[in-house]
Amino acid sequence: MFKTTPLLAGLASLCLASQPLLAAEETVHQHGAHVHGVAQLNVVLEDGRLDMEFTTPAANIVGFEHPPRTAEEHQALSKTIGVLNAPGQLFSLPSAAACRNTETVVDASMLGHETHDQDTKEDEHPDDAHHHEDGHHGSERHAEIHADYSFQCSAPEKLDVIDVLIFQYFPATQEIEVQRIGPQGQGGQKLTAKAARLTL
Amino acid sequence: MDIVRLAARSLYNRRYTAWLTLLSIALGVALMLGVEKVRLGAKTSFANTLSGADLIVGARSGAIPLLLYSVFRIGNATNNIDWQSYQAIAHYPAVRWTIPLSLGDSHRGFRVLGTNRDYFEHYRYARQRPLEFSAGQPFDDVYDAVLGADVADKLGYRLGQSIVLSHGIDSAGLAKHDDRPFRVVGILKRTGTPVDRTVHISLAGIEAIHVDWQSGARIPGAAVSAEQARAMDLTPRTLTAFLIGLDSKRHVFSMQRAINEYRPEPLLAILPGVTLQELWDMMSVAENALLGVSVGVVVSSLLGLLTVILAGLHERRREMAILRSVGATPWHIVTLLVTEATLLASCGVLCGVGLLYLLLWIAQPVIESHWGLYIVIAPPTGREFILMALTVGAGCLAGLLPAWLAYRYSLADGMTVRV
Numbered sequence: 001m002f003k004t005t006p007l008l009a010g011l012a013s014l015c016l017a018s019q020p021l022l023a024a025e026e027t028v029h030q031h032g033a034h035v036h037g038v039a040q041l042n043v044v045l046e047d048g049r050l051d052m053e054f055t056t057p058a059a060n061i062v063g064f065e066h067p068p069r070t071a072e073e074h075q076a077l078s079k080t081i082g083v084l085n086a087p088g089q090l091f092s093l094p095s096a097a098a099c100r101n102t103e104t105v106v107d108a109s110m111l112g113h114e115t116h117d118q119d120t121k122e123d124e125h126p127d128d129a130h131h132h133e134d135g136h137h138g139s140e141r142h143a144e145i146h147a148d149y150s151f152q153c154s155a156p157e158k159l160d161v162i163d164v165l166i167f168q169y170f171p172a173t174q175e176i177e178v179q180r181i182g183p184q185g186q187g188g189q190k191l192t193a194k195a196a197r198l199t200l
Numbered sequence: 201m202d203i204v205r206l207a208a209r210s211l212y213n214r215r216y217t218a219w220l221t222l223l224s225i226a227l228g229v230a231l232m233l234g235v236e237k238v239r240l241g242a243k244t245s246f247a248n249t250l251s252g253a254d255l256i257v258g259a260r261s262g263a264i265p266l267l268l269y270s271v272f273r274i275g276n277a278t279n280n281i282d283w284q285s286y287q288a289i290a291h292y293p294a295v296r297w298t299i300p301l302s303l304g305d306s307h308r309g310f311r312v313l314g315t316n317r318d319y320f321e322h323y324r325y326a327r328q329r330p331l332e333f334s335a336g337q338p339f340d341d342v343y344d345a346v347l348g349a350d351v352a353d354k355l356g357y358r359l360g361q362s363i364v365l366s367h368g369i370d371s372a373g374l375a376k377h378d379d380r381p382f383r384v385v386g387i388l389k390r391t392g393t394p395v396d397r398t399v400h401i402s403l404a405g406i407e408a409i410h411v412d413w414q415s416g417a418r419i420p421g422a423a424v425s426a427e428q429a430r431a432m433d434l435t436p437r438t439l440t441a442f443l444i445g446l447d448s449k450r451h452v453f454s455m456q457r458a459i460n461e462y463r464p465e466p467l468l469a470i471l472p473g474v475t476l477q478e479l480w481d482m483m484s485v486a487e488n489a490l491l492g493v494s495v496g497v498v499v500s501s502l503l504g505l506l507t508v509i510l511a512g513l514h515e516r517r518r519e520m521a522i523l524r525s526v527g528a529t530p531w532h533i534v535t536l537l538v539t540e541a542t543l544l545a546s547c548g549v550l551c552g553v554g555l556l557y558l559l560l561w562i563a564q565p566v567i568e569s570h571w572g573l574y575i576v577i578a579p580p581t582g583r584e585f586i587l588m589a590l591t592v593g594a595g596c597l598a599g600l601l602p603a604w605l606a607y608r609y610s611l612a613d614g615m616t617v618r619v
Contacts, residue, residue, distance in 0.1 A: 032460075042453040053453060179474045181449045185251075186473020190481070 037174035050151040061170040065143040067112030097159035103150040110143035167193035207539040225548025228498035230556040241575035249393040252324035258441035260466040270441035280438035294451040299443040314406035336386030345382040346400040349390035377409040404434035537603035545595020
């Protein structure tokens, strides 16, 4: 269940209380699970706003987990980031729900890729630096890519299913573990290429 | 209609084998529907136990064990969490409320839960239903206790009564906190959840009964009276787990991540709804196996039905011949035999349903008190009706084979049969 993922926008405020403790930096080793082929998708639908957070081992979608070295690797990474920046291709929402993508943030900093998004404010990622470190320290040579999507829906009651098309673009992804919070409460689901429909 | 009467009479004529066949079908059906009822009952009672909490936080172990011990009082925690961590997380800005949970003691087989008054204010079960008192009020004093409905019922406790808690979950109660009795100040209304089987006391109360305990035993000579304990610092040092309610669902995932990456202590935050789903996914293998076995029992009882009819067929060639001689067509014979099979199967199903409800009626209180599983005695669900219809259908189908044979015989035999 536990994941090492970059902390998100909004978390800055949450973390304030624990900052002194973080500064003390006790020597507690914590290593999250990192399983190639398995990605995570968190979905929240509240007050007509749909938020999705997609976290995946870089290997699933780029094919390597180190900063790109060759021209091919550079090309692969920018192609992947291009796809991740097009939520309309990755998720198919019921058109009746009339959802509009309001924000997309793709974070591939663990592969040494600079995040450059129109809506992203620098101060929303206060712990990027620390995560950078996480990705490279010791023998743990794993890297994750993280993408956040927000949608505003004018008829959220019509939003009952989401078809996740990620498998089509990134066939190395075997399984997506979904945690969702919707009008029906919390729920979990495991999506695969054959069963890629998420029910809210 | 005549055919049905004839089939019934014919069955009556062979009533002992018919009864046995019917009984085996009834048992199979009762078993199959019973598995279905227990499955549904377990699901509903689990799903109804906790509502409204966004996250459960405990020491890092597995998500499912954390859910089981914190909410359902099944199993025990591997580790406790530090009070400081709880305080730090409870003060995050997005947190609206928290409910601390401290488990580990018991009272005559019922778990004792140390918590605070937020429990009575924020705990929700079923569909956002709050806890209500049937008598009294939440605890106030260190030595106050609030009982769940079952605890009060089973042990016959009333307000004002004094009770002694046991150390650990040993129901034999070898180690008793008998020097610090608690007073019952409140009794909760029945919820149909593990809350009914819980004795609630304050966190300070949990601390107070353990001040002169060390390594699971009372420290000799270090007796601290109940009143002395009251004057001591009763801030707990550890908790078993806590529940969190957030201002907005939108913060759930970032909060979960913040807790899972909490540096000073390895913690685990789970979404109860998601973990419950995981539990079902895991259980579905066992569920399907159980359902498979019970369907197997039904199928074998139907094979028994087939055997009985087939075995009887040879003896009944004369009966068939007589029927033919009084004007029955071969098709009448077919209908008669299929009707017999269907009649047996339907009666078997009906008796099975009756048997099931009788068993449920007897076993429900026992199951509830032993496993905390409240199985609702409700009319059969759609799925159960389908299972029943399938059984009758299969019985009818099983009648076709002897019917076809009888059809063949009755065409060939004419009146020349010698049995």
